Amino acid sequence: MEDLFKEYALGYEMLRDAIEGFKPASDKWSIHQILIHITDSEISSTSRLKKVLAEDEPILISFDQDAWVNNLEYDLLDREQYLLLFKFLRSSMQTILDNLTSEQSERVGVYVDQGRFTFKQLMEYRVEHVRNHLAQIERIKKAYHDNK
Template structure:
């Protein structure tokens, strides 16, 4: 549990390091027309964190609450991610994590077994929700590395 919470704590720093020194051209490069740029990935990660923080709070505060999924592509398209500020969204991500961390760190073991129910995926414990948050950042860090590599290859 300690290791999981530490990785959760350092999610912002990992994202910041992965995007350090990138030019605007690199941030907005899309490896394919239907793939996201690093700029869009950062905004998505913040939006996902916003929704997930609310889910974790519901699980901690309500009995078996209904948890809703969201359509990430609809958000990216409808909210016009291209014209949003990715740095501002990274700060939002940092604030969400830093506001949730003290709550998570003081939980007794039985709270980690509290459950929320996704209409489309069934029950998830608080622990599973936290594991997903950590995995989500890992997955997008790998995606950022792939986009960076594709950008470098496009310049050869």
């Protein structure tokens, strides 16, 4: 779990490094939209993680990411504010993670549409979520440079 928590804590720096010096292009999901999405996802997920630790088998609710991107005018939102919000959300969890017991890592939350997940599984998903979007950002950057 220690490696998982370290990578979780580095999420902001990894995102910041991925976009350094790159101007986003217009495409299906732009890099800008991806960064806003990651933060919106983090807002929801931070709440879910805390619910799992604080409540007995809480119900967890997913959100429709495409509806958020399409209806919340992500293109108008300030990417820098969202990156800072992501950073603050991740750092706000650090004390909790530093003091997490093995019993707490096995606490369970229940998605009505996906089933039961332990805190550890939810954390693994948070780390994987950033990894997947970093890879997506790299693909977009490569496609942009290949088409120049």
